[in-house]
Amino acid sequence: MALLEDLQWRHATKAYDPSKKVSDADLHKIIEAARLAPTSSGLQPFKVIVVKNAAIREQLIPGALNPEVMRDCSHVLVFAAWDTYTEERIDKVYDLTTDERGLPRGRFSSYTDKLKQIFAAQNEEQHFGHSARQSYIALGMALAQAAELRIDSTPAEGFNNKLVDEVLGLKEQGLKSVCLLYVGYADQQNDWLATMKKVRIPLTDFVINFD
16 A cells, blocks of 8 residues: 555645755665666666756756746756667667676577567657657656655656757757656645645546456
């Protein structure tokens, strides 16, 4: 029940206390939860960019839907996905896998060859759509870990992706921003959502059973 209690506790924080910062140890746990998230074929086709620097954050704020939240939270985590799948990227991941497991490189070549064929038949828009969906799995894990630590959080899609990509130099890294995660500690007096009842669709409407 612990995880369900954590998820019941959390909400999308609407105001942060800028004087309270998430510790390096707790931030590491949140990022580690994202790193350990399951992904399709284990490719982990995304990165998490941590923005604590105030000057960089100020460059991002004009493109934020909720600028005060971006400014006052402790850290901004940017989930950025691969812009495209390449043979080199796939090989790099599987070379790491075989090296870490003490296996010869190419051990999974029959599988990776199939992956390369699949992605070769797709365009870059399809590639990014796939990699972006993988990053959302990691976002969910990060949100759950933050809740377990009783660290407030706000997932966000409402931002100018082009601006974020330019400020952080993501294009040069073969990445595109997908979503943001603000983490920190709520401003209890101004976080208007904190006192409201958590509302979700009833279970009877949420689940379709085929018994």
